[in-house]
Amino acid sequence: MAEGEEYESVLCVKPEVHVYRVPPRASNRGYRAAEWQLDQPAWSGRMRITAKGNVAYIKLEDKNSGELFAQAPVDQFPSITVEGVTDSSRYFVIRIEDGNGRRAFIGVGFVDRGDAFDFNVALQDHFKWVKQQSELAKQALNPDQGPKLDLGFKEGQTIKLNIANVKKKDGSSSASRPRATGSGGPNLIPPPPGGKASLTGEQLPSAAEAADVSIPWPPPQASNSTAEAAADIWGDFTKASGSASGQAQQSSTSWVQF
Numbered sequence: 001m002a003e004g005e006e007y008e009s010v011l012c013v014k015p016e017v018h019v020y021r022v023p024p025r026a027s028n029r030g031y032r033a034a035e036w037q038l039d040q041p042a043w044s045g046r047m048r049i050t051a052k053g054n055v056a057y058i059k060l061e062d063k064n065s066g067e068l069f070a071q072a073p074v075d076q077f078p079s080i081t082v083e084g085v086t087d088s089s090r091y092f093v094i095r096i097e098d099g100n101g102r103r104a105f106i107g108v109g110f111v112d113r114g115d116a117f118d119f120n121v122a123l124q125d126h127f128k129w130v131k132q133q134s135e136l137a138k139q140a141l142n143p144d145q146g147p148k149l150d151l152g153f154k155e156g157q158t159i160k161l162n163i164a165n166v167k168k169k170d171g172s173s174s175a176s177r178p179r180a181t182g183s184g185g186p187n188l189i190p191p192p193p194g195g196k197a198s199l200t201g202e203q204l205p206s207a208a209e210a211a212d213v214s215i216p217w218p219p220p221q222a223s224n225s226t227a228e229a230a231a232d233i234w235g236d237f238t239k240a241s242g243s244a245s246g247q248a249q250q251s252s253t254s255w256v257q258f
Helices: 113-141 207-212 224-257
Strands: 008-021 043-052 055-061 068-074 082-084 091-097 103-110
Touching: 008 055, 008 113, 043 113, 055 113, 091 113, 103 113
Parallel strands: none
Antiparallel strands: 008 043, 008 103, 043 055, 055 068, 068 091, 082 091, 091 103
């Protein structure tokens, strides 16, 4: 291949299509395939769509020999070169050229509806690629004219950071804990209504002091001397309670005798 010559690629091949004579269009309402004598096609063969540069070529060829029957160069899609009919999705009107400046419009029909869909998509994909190549070429020639991303702060623009739930390395949360109200200690239950204040001038321990008082439980075991002293104290209490109970019993007995 000579230098500068473009390759020809195959976009789509359909093994069976039918060609119909199209009557002149009387108005701008569009073509109708029902007016074409669909049971009497003028020619049948295969269709091959190729691309060379930006131009696509719809080629109608003989099934066996591959001889070219007609071709339609397409430089834009959708355009007047390829136009669908108004009453079916399997038929199209294409404009063929013979290379000598002569043009004619013929009808093309596909037996299978899926073939008609592939024909349409092949042309769409090709010209989508042509558009992308054109945009890339413009950007390469003028790189400074492309859209730029502005990441700077505008005047008066601010950002807000929420770090209330950020956890520290030890796993504790950095959110501030609720503080106790009052004089620094925990909330205390208020005194019952109607209580009288002390007139002796003695002050009750503050809430903080009361919170610091702790009673060990179970109590530590006392030494022998301490245990004996405690036994003596409880012994006197037992004796006193015993005498009191005896006196109460005597008084109750004397009351019964009376």
